[in-house]
Structure formats: C-alpha cells, structure tokens
Amino acid sequence: MKAKILVTGATGQLGQTIKEFYASDSSYKILFASKADLDISDTAAVQNLFDQHQFEYCINCAAYTNVEQSEDRPELAFKVNAEAVKNLAGICEKNNAVLIHVSTDYVFDGENKAPYKEIDAPNPINTYGKSKLQGEQFIQSSSTKYFIVRTSWLYSSYGHNFLKTIVNKIQNNESLNITASQIGTPTSCSTLAQFIFKLIDSRTPNFGIYHFSDKGQTTWYHFALQICKSFNDYNCDSIQAINSFKSKALRPKYSILDNSKRLRVLQEQPSWEECVDKTVTQLISAPQS
Numbered sequence: 001m002k003a004k005i006l007v008t009g010a011t012g013q014l015g016q017t018i019k020e021f022y023a024s025d026s027s028y029k030i031l032f033a034s035k036a037d038l039d040i041s042d043t044a045a046v047q048n049l050f051d052q053h054q055f056e057y058c059i060n061c062a063a064y065t066n067v068e069q070s071e072d073r074p075e076l077a078f079k080v081n082a083e084a085v086k087n088l089a090g091i092c093e094k095n096n097a098v099l100i101h102v103s104t105d106y107v108f109d110g111e112n113k114a115p116y117k118e119i120d121a122p123n124p125i126n127t128y129g130k131s132k133l134q135g136e137q138f139i140q141s142s143s144t145k146y147f148i149v150r151t152s153w154l155y156s157s158y159g160h161n162f163l164k165t166i167v168n169k170i171q172n173n174e175s176l177n178i179t180a181s182q183i184g185t186p187t188s189c190s191t192l193a194q195f196i197f198k199l200i201d202s203r204t205p206n207f208g209i210y211h212f213s214d215k216g217q218t219t220w221y222h223f224a225l226q227i228c229k230s231f232n233d234y235n236c237d238s239i240q241a242i243n244s245f246k247s248k249a250l251r252p253k254y255s256i257l258d259n260s261k262r263l264r265v266l267q268e269q270p271s272w273e274e275c276v277d278k279t280v281t282q283l284i285s286a287p288q289s
C-alpha cells in the first residue's frame with residue numbers, strides 16, 4: 001500500500017529535493033504543501049488538511065532558517081520553529097501520523113572535542129538554535145510517534161545555500177574571504193531525503209532523535225575550495241582563509257554529528273566531497289532557481 005505523506009515547506013531546498021526524487025515514485029502518495037498552501041502556524045488549516053487526507057507521515061521541511069535574522073526577529077523564529085511544531089506534533093498525535101521533523105547541529109554549543117551523539121546535552125548559542133531546540137522539546141513532550149533528524153550545513157541545487165552562493169561568486173570571478181574558524185559537515189539534501197525515505201520504508205518502530213550528515217568534516221573555507229575544484233577557469237588561490245566571521249548570531253565552532261545510530265538504518269554514507277562535486281556538476285549543467 002502507498003504511504004500517504006504530507007511534506008510541509010515544500011518550496012524550501014529540502015522540500016524541492018524530496019519532490020525531485022520522490023514525487024513520481026509510485027510507492028508513495030505525497031502532498032507537497034508550500035508556505036502559501038499551508039502555514040504550519042495556522043493550527044486550523046493544518047487540522048483541516050489532516051481531516052481531508054489521512055496522512056501516515058508528515059515530513060516537516062518548514063522552518064524559519066535565517067540564522068542572522070533570527071537574532072532580530074526571535075518571535076518569528078520561535079513561532080515557526082517551536083510553536084508551530086508543537087501544533088504539528090499535536091495534530092500528528094491526534095491523527096496517528098508519524099512526524100518526521102528536521103532539526104539542526106546548531107542545537108549544540110560547539111564546545112565538544114568529539115562528534116555529537118544524540119544523547120549529548122544540547123546548549124544552543126544563538127536564537128535560531130534555541131528556537132529549533134524548543135521545537136524538538138515540544139515534540140518530545142507530546143505522545144506522537146516522531147523522528148527528529150538533526151542535520152548540518154545543508155545544500156542543494158535549489159533555493160539559497162552556501163554552495164550556490166560560492167558557485168555564483170566563482171562564475172562572476174570574484175575573490176573570496178571565507179572563514180576557517182568553524183568545523184562541520186556539509187550535507188546534501190539528496191542524501192538527507194534518501195535517509196528520510198529509508199526511515200519510512202523501514203517501518204522501524206525505533207522512533208527518536210537521529211543525527212544525519214554526509215561523511216567527514218571540514219571548514220567553510222575548505223568547502224569553498226572543494227566547490228572551486230570543478231571550475232577550470234577560476235584561480236582557487238583567489239579564495240583566502242580568514243579566522244574571523246562577522247555575524248550577529250554566534251555559531252558553534254565545532255558541530256560534527258556522530259552518525260553511528262543512523263548508520264544502522266542507512267549504511268551508505270558518501271563523503272561530503274563526493275556529494276558536493278555531484279551537486280556542483282549538476283548546477284553547472286542545469287542551473288536551478
């Protein structure tokens with residue numbers, strides 16, 4: 001039987017990636033709801049949609065993801081990333097649907113010396129991270145069946161992300177100063193989408209928090225250098241490492257996620273370099289909006 005799935009925030013980069021790979025897969029019946037179709041903070045609208053469709057899964061790709069602006073607009077960050085998630089969890093619980101919620105490495109403070117495990121204590125250092133953590137806590141205190149998938153440094157050929165920004169700047173032959181002061185793992189929306197659907201397909205009853213990233217670790221500077229390798233007519237020496245990072249929001253200086261738990265669900269873990277090369281090649285041959 002086809003799994004009936006709701007994808008919220010469907011025009012974000014993860015939502016669009018899921019659409020690209022799974023919309024026409026006959027194993028699933030997926031309703032893709034953009035923010036214009038469904039504001040997740042509108043409880044009545046969410047309930048209404050669940051009344052019309054008997055969803056078995058809700059993949060919540062909707063979020064307020066602007067880390068910098070969250071410092072100026074904390075009420076909006078908490079409304080979307082926490083309050084709306086609480087409503088979504090309540091409605092999933094009432095409708096016996098599984099909530100698959102995407103969260104972030106930014107729930108951690110970055111002081112660890114080893115990869116963060118699911119059981120490590122979160123301690124967010126910026127408003128975005130605090131709002132995402134509160135969303136997680138609301139889900140955990142509900143009785144809904146849930147998977148919280150924490151991921152890091154997401155990119156795709158859709159929407160706005162670091163990889164696309166660097167590709168644009170390289171194509172415009174700009175010199176770049178990029179911070180080498182934070183360590184994390186770039187993660188492709190494609191591999192994340194694959195993991196989410198593996199959770200669905202497995203019908204595993206092992207609900208809870210999962211850490212998910214591509215393999216390896218790097219800095220934003222080395223991430224940019226990897227992107228550069230796909231461009232023959234740009235001198236990668238024009239990309240300089242800097243140690244500062246001017247921003248209102250504090251960022252964890254180390255946010256590697258331990259993937260041991262998720263490897264029990266999906267064994268494949270391609271290297272972050274391999275995934276970056278693939279997306280850059282795809283972008284060069286067929287640029288997306």
Ligand SMILES: NC(=O)c1ccc[n+]([C@@H]2O[C@H](COP(=O)([O-])OP(=O)(O)OC[C@H]3O[C@@H](n4cnc5c(N)ncnc54)[C@H](OP(=O)(O)O)[C@@H]3O)[C@@H](O)[C@H]2O)c1
Nearest residue numbers: 009011012013014035039040062063065102104151153154
């Ligand atoms: N991007 C990263 O580096 C990163 C890293 C770790 C975790 N994550 C998490 O991964 C998930 C997916 O991120 P992403 O990069 O795909 O984000 P994204 O591209 O910013 O997409 C988020 C989508 O949610 C929509 N949205 C905002 N408020 C909404 C509301 N009230 N109701 C319904 N939709 C709403 C946005 O619409 P508008 O654009 O029109 O506002 C956008 O289409 C998020 O939970 C994020 O916190 C992201």
